[in-house]
Amino acid sequence: MPLSPPPPPLRFAARPAFVAAVAFGLGVVAAEAVPASRPLAWLGAVGACALFAGAYAWRSRQRLVTLRPLAIAAAALAAVFALGAGRMAAWSTLPPDHIAHAAARAVEAEDPDITLWGTVEAEPTRRASGVALIVRADSALRGTRAQRVRGLVQVTLSIPRANPWSGELPPTPVYPALHTGDRIAIAGALGVARGRRNPADFDYHRFLAQRGIHATLRASGAESVAFLAPSASVPTRFANALRQRIRRAMGAHVVSPEARGVLGALLLADRSGISDDTREAFVQAGLVHLLAVSGLHVLLVGFVLYGLLGPLLGRLGVGWRAREWSRSLFTFALLAAYVLVTGGAIPVVRAWVMASVVLAGRALEKPFDTLNTLGVAALVLLFIRPASLFEVGFQLSFAAVGALATLTPLATRLLRAHVPARVLARGGVTWATEMTLASGAATLGTAPVLLVHFGRVPLAGLLLNLAAIPLTATALGAGLLTALAAPLAPVADVFGALANTAALGLLWTSEIGARGLGLFSVERFVTDGLVMAAMAAGLAALALWLRPRARWRMALLALGLVVLAGWRGVARGEGRPALDAVFLDVGQGDATLLSFPSGAHVLIDAGPATPTWDSGARTVLPHLARYGIRRLDLVIATHPDADHTGGLPSVLQEVEVGRLVHNGVPREDGPWAETLRIADSLGIAQHVAAAGDTLAIGPQARIHVLAPGPQALASGDANEGSVSLLVRFGETDLLLTGDAETTSEAEMLATYGSLLRAEVVKVGHHGSRTSSTPRFVEAASAAPEAGGGTRWAVVSVAERNRYGLPDEEPLARWAARGAGVLSTADLGAVWLRSDGRDLYPVKWR
Template sequence: MKRGIPPLLPWQPCLLAYAAGILAVAYAVPAACALLLLLLFPRPAPGRPSLACLVLAFGLGCGAGALALPAVPRDVPAWIAAGGPVALSATVASVDPRPEGRLSVTLTRVAVAAEGRDTVPLPGDLALTIDRPAFRPIPGDVLSVTTRVRPTSGFLNPGTADFAFSRRLDGVFYRAFARGDRGQVALATASGDALARRREALRQRMASALAPPPEADAATRAGRAMVVALAFGDLSDFSPADLDRIRRASLSHTLALSGMNISYVAAMGLALAWLAGRLRPTLFLRLPRPYLALVLTAPLVVGYCWLGGYSPSLYRAAFMFAGGGLLLLLGRHTTLFDGLFLALAAMLAAMPLAAFDARLQLSALAVAGIGLFWPPFAAFCARSTLKRPWRWVVLGGLGILWTSLCAEAAVMPVICRLFGDLNFNPWLNAPWLPLLGLLVTPLALVGLALLPVPFLAGCGTALLLAAAWCCEGLMRCLAFLEANHLLLTRAVLRPSWPEMLGCFGLLAGLAVTLSGRRRPLAALLASLALLTGPTVWRAVEDAREQVVLTVLDVGQGQAVAVTLPGGRRLLVDAGGLFGNFDVGRAVVGAFLTDGRPPRLSLALASHPHADHVKGFLSLLDRFAVGRFLDNGGAPEGALAAPMAAVLAGRGIPHGSLAAGDRLDLGHGLALAVLHPGPHDDLSGNNGSLILRLTWNGRGLAVIPGDAERPVLRRLAVADPDLAADVLVLPHHGSATGLAKRFHTAVAPKIAIASCGDGGRYPSPKVVASLARLGCATYATNGNGAVTVRFAGPEAGPVVEVMTEEDKGMSPAAGGDHPPRTP
């Protein structure tokens, strides 16, 4: 008898079409192509869904997604949008702990007041980041906050994550930042939610029991933090370095509180049922073992979902458990796919926008991958001649490894798209997952249950410390593997949506073929075309004689990417913000790897301030970089040591530039260095590299870093050839970079300010000075990433801007296009 995946039931392809319809609300063309690909797969017979049924399901998904998507507020008082200090009163909707103790708090029912202004309600919710919190708020608390309110816009770059849209899915349209140690956040009214209070009390008990001693090393702290994370999904006690190490070890899914964790909890229920049967065998006469297991497991699953904060992946797993339990009570058997589809159907009917949640997508894809590719391994096990106990040991270990491989293969396209990294260490799951399921999780949950019991609290603490000791051992092993370069990880090309669809289509086609059913030839051919088409298109694009300059939206910082003929790329600066948000990885690196390999021919740092060079740390560590050049100044603060270490560790050639240097870029392109000179202070703004990009002698762009008025005036008086079509405004468009003689010497058609929304950028005086020259000014804080194309040495510039209104390209010629309002 052939072992293979069971055919989908007639309603299940309709659910896939419904999900595609929901995604079409934001991604119309990719969703429509996904529907067409689905239609090419042979559908189950008899009773297979007709084309009309699938199209109708797609339309219903479109309608459900459009109705569920929160509308963008339009009538926001100007004094709020101006970003001045305000006082907020709001109710806590959710709390998401972040590494290093930060809290991301979603506030609802927000009322805003300012000096001389009446209190007004804020339309929509607000995301508040609290650094160094003085207390941990819980859902239902009413907070008083003094801060500045800004819209959720930002980081609008082609091919990167749309942060504003992801917040919109949750009804969040504003953001704010506050410091708990400066009295900016106060508790006005305590929550009346008894369950939330109880959960927080349990978390505090566990955190107190696992508090590391002052002399504890990083592995001890991370091991104890892992136990709290496994129970509550709380990552606040982790350092970013520890989380990055776990991610590169392909073990992030163990902290995601998903179906795997639910299965461990369900196994505890099964163990209780077995123990009850051993103690009282007659119990099974009244309640058969499967039903008893269901009765004992259900409260554990519900309780764990409550502890974990009801994340989408926990919802999905709980729905799968509930669906399987219901079918069991009805006397029906089900497959893994049936449980998965029942769970997704329930979730997408109740919460259509959950289709956009990456955690749910990864969780569902992992389960689907296991379901698709488990049958061949099951057939292999059936043919095995190993005897006990070796059969259990060998096949059990291989089964864990195969399961991990199946799940990783299914989620790989999404992982590569989301993170731009490929971490291929599935073998670590084989020893860790059994230990996690059989020992760590039971110890942690039983220990937590004993903590509130006065005479058993000591025993509970001992169990928690035993679980932490196991996790500490894991972290020490990972540190050893990392030190010996045994954690296999690398930056990769982030696939475009056609390539992702092609991957999924080929995986599904392979699974159908292995199952022995009719080969879906049309679907396989379409998937192959989707997978290879973008590569062919990029090759055609790279063959063109064109130069593309993009000033990225990196907040208050600067990063300028230049693509040269042949697809070669150089990067001037890489941005950088305060805190642990890695602009280099999440923004600049994401843009550079959108359909492109992680490679730079040349990287240049204009000067050593963090908002220009901090992003280079991850880029130099992950990308293939031909050369790294700077102005000769040492990176400020704590950046110097890690920058030197990554350059040395990767063997990247490093040098410094000064006035008079000239870099030949090929094809008639050159990069001339106009500043600094031998007597300039290389550590400050006025030591910035001032670069002029030329093509056959014609000036394309001037990139002056953060150079200020005295330097710019001196340069204009020295009368070098400064003329260029594009001027990247010095010092983010600040008035300190206003030099009218410099503007006249450059005579740009297009000026671009790389700036955030934390100040009045670009300066109105700078904009007015350039307007008198007929130059249009763009700013990344209002226009998103600004791209300028030159189709040849003599061709005029063509501008493309990225906006939240259309999330698309708006080409315009030269300076004739009116800039978006910054």
């Protein structure tokens, strides 16, 4: 039999809910782009649209030929657009007693201590840094002042981690077991989430704000948290009890801890039991969507039961109408419980709303359209929380379903036109073909979102889904049956064994896929808005394939946007050879990346590493990945101090390195000793730098080693032994001195004198008064007859660091010489670009 009937041409006019959702979403985007807009202004626009529609309808009521339907439709869409903008503006407006204001004042006054009372909003999750939970605060106490507050707070109950170099593990506090709805009191440090400090950073502040969370609190020690009372809500207590029942059943009847971790993700949306390596394997294999509870899981949980209830109720003699209503209501209630148990993530709520519309349509004997139903779900979610439009989960969920609804029928039509019907009629071929076409459509539909947010579209899932989806369905179904059969231990053991086997099979599939097919992917970050719009227009052209005129309009629009993006890049000079110097914000440390026109890349230091933060893994490597840098020609360690070399072990293990350059001073332990061990094990060539060396880095650039000289090394001071560099590209010079202090600066002055002049200077030792002596500043910033002095003095330093850096005196010296002082503490990463003549900062935010 054929896979499906041929699809009709896609017409959006027949899908009013979908069109309204698009208009509402565009309104949300408009309000986000104009953050100062007032809700009442947008609501006034809604009223104006309604008045226009009413007035036009009244005036044209007696005309035979009129544009009344078009005018009313346009006014309705404009009103929906304004309604979306007004809802977003109202949602973004914080009342005077919101906890966000207290958090901002606490950060400004550097007085974060506070005690909050509130309820746990979502099930706590255990992370490497501690237990994470969201608290809806209602009262606060600062000092002796108590006040009423409101708003969500992201709370972390800290768990100390072992020192990465000594292995020491501090005592681990035992926090009370908390569940959704519990009332608690918690004391800790109130603050604001870290925003985007580097070009490739994850914007945690924006991430939380999109979820309505505008404050954070970090608590340490079991005494900082007090459980006051359990939830008074019956649905919440029911969901908590069901969640605990499922966990106990998995623990008692599923043997493998790894399988229990997978089942926790499938059944409870709890991925804390899955290791980072396992999660990465799922990502590489293109199967990570199976670990996120989504429409697939709702389909497996709800509609399998819906399908089984029909014959069962029919055998019991229940009439057709009563049967449809009974199984629809039962499935609706089951899915509602599933939404509560899994925490109400966007894909689950989207699938639940769509399923509810479908169930209601079947019970009422009304037809339904997938895109129209998708529009209803979007309108519901966006009205509740309009900022969810900007979340990756929302975009992936709706893009996948939209692609399945529009592209899969077209692919099926194409297949039926070229493959004989007798081949497709075979059961196995039919199933495999449908699964592959659906996977291909979902991959194509979500590709723009993946390229924008992650820079990678894995293709292995197209093949692996054939095995992974049945294994997921088996694990999910057997896991649910294990929980239901828990009172009957022998029966639960059978289902638990099946769930264990299926979950391990899913793990095995992901590991094999990651090793064998992980390289099959498209890797490229898309950051240009015009290119994003072109990809969306291209997908729309495919969806409108059966409407030739609309298809070609969208295709021409996509082509025009690509051409415009290319011309804009040429106008900005993006194709010209240039040197990029990126001074990454790694807190209290240094990490500088130089990228040359020849394609060579040089990393100078990699920032610090602590038990909870590795600058190499969290800052340097994401930056390299985002800009497609897979090889570092040189890695230069200025000196062995941990604030410069802590991130190097992670970098050396993940990126190909041509040569490691350092000052030859050893360390018996700590990150520098680990760096040398890794370099030896990987066979990375090493070069001990000394004053007078030149490092060739392509035909257009040279790196001259200015220090350490004999006197600096003889001092025995680690900072004085810093490798200092003068980078020359065309008419642009960069002076990078690490943590060199007075002895090394004096030695460089005596040796090089006026040759130290540079347009860009990285201020020594994070702006400490032990560096940037007056004579050194004068020599480095001297203005020759043809040209200027130092234009930019860059300080790599952390906000509110314990050393009180930078000191005012050295910064004042650079400023007095006409240099603009750029601090990573104030600006985040500093990105400077030179074409060999002109030097200018790059705006990366």
